[in-house]
Amino acid sequence: MRLNHDEFVALLAKALDSDEEDASRALEAWVDAVVHETEENGSCSVSGLGTFRKADDGSMILDPDTSLSMEVNYKYAGMSPIEVSPPKSVQPDADEDAASEAESETEADTEADIEAADAAPGISDPEKPDQEGDKPRDGEEVPEDKTPVEDTEQDIPESDAPEELPGEQDSFGIKEYEEEKLPDDLDEDKKPEAPPEQDPAEEPQLGYDSGMTTDPDEEKTDFDTDFDDSEQASDRGDEWDPDREPLAEEEPDAAEELEAAERDDAGASSRSSAFPKLSLSQRVKSSKGASKNRSRDKSEKIMWLIPIAALLIVAVLLYFHFDGQRLSRTHIGDRAVVQDEIPVPLPEEEEEDQVIQEFVPSPDPVEEVAPPPDPDVTPEPVEDATTEPLDDRIRDLALPYGLMGPEDEVLIGAYTIVVHSLRNERKSEIEKQRLESQGYKATRWSAELPGGITTYRVGIGQFQTVSEAERAIEELPEPFRSNNFIIRIR
């Protein structure tokens, strides 16, 4: 509404209970007094209105009275600036925000994005860094996600028995290679002595290797006999050692250790037949390119190393097997916590610990002990481990963010678009119900203003970031679209 001078004089006349001429003269006198005082003194204070000042250019300026300004600005009184820490430039326009977001998604390496990411020190928790900072992170996670894939790809061949065992036994391989050179030098001198006795030992080894590689189905059934053959071959090697005394400076020690290990754990190694067979075949294949003497020495050493490797593998597998059972029973992924809880919990776990202790020295009861705990225990923990993150995701998705929908929960810290700021509580409730009937997610709360005035504000929508709220404003109909403000729910 606009009031011109005549209308103002009419109102003044009515207020002074006089005619308009007297009111007009009184108004002119008051104006002249104010202008004159301002020009002479530089300022003129009018109670309840403000202070007129003389500007540098000679014009008059009004500094409004504080109480009057607050009452005029009652809708927004008491509001303080909202801290926003977006990881990008300061552009307030939503379009530019969206454009910068798109750039950050596609060009995460630009300097602007880097600066923007650095410019988000986390002043306010749920704001743009969460939304806009995460998007480029998601984009950046793509290559990061590829690395684990590569890791898994790398893990796959490691998990493959044929390649893993030689890979894990590289240390042994190096030793063998170092040891190979010594016998080679010596073999050159003693080749004529060894061949006649080595030939019979060679044949069963070759037959053993071929049987291992070509008949995988017969591995389980024929391994005992094959392993016996290997033992026979090792026995022949033992018989052969005295004839090679110069060579036996290093070999007999290793042979004795390997023999002891083999005798202790022959049964365990026979059960894990797949590992020694595959490693043996590969080792023999790798030695085919070398000389016959090398192959003989290699094969002999491999024959001794197989049981040790098998024993180690079985021990590791059993360790992880029972360790996995403990983890699954305690429902916790942290091993340190699990180890702390091991002595405390159920008697079943104590029994398992005893079983493990009993099992480690004697490999025989493996088949009797290992299977029983599996069916009872493993299913439950797997469900819990998978459902917990799913629940978190569902909770995140169920958070009542957005412009439309019922107001299930008021999220403290979220942003809302205030469309009404009223002093009448009843009217504010009516406006809130009206907005709810239109499908908006409406929230109403009261704000205490400095003068002791209570204002009731009605906001629509709940948003995680200011930019989301700004985008929602563009979708609002008039008059809300042009008459609103964003505020943070506290």
Added chain:
Amino acid sequence: MKNMTENKIEKEIVTILAAHLKKHDQLQINGLGTFSISHQKQEQQQEKDGRIVMNPPADIITFTPEK
């Protein structure tokens, strides 16, 4: 010095002005100028320390002197 009559006139003038300004009306007074209300939209502003703050909107009393 203003006498009592002048004070009464001034009080009534201010009362009328304030009442209409609270309604966001525009008032024109010859010889003085025009009183109005301008709306300042909320906008983001970068502080010197790098923080970005969003200033709240405001309705401001604006006085335009008569030339």
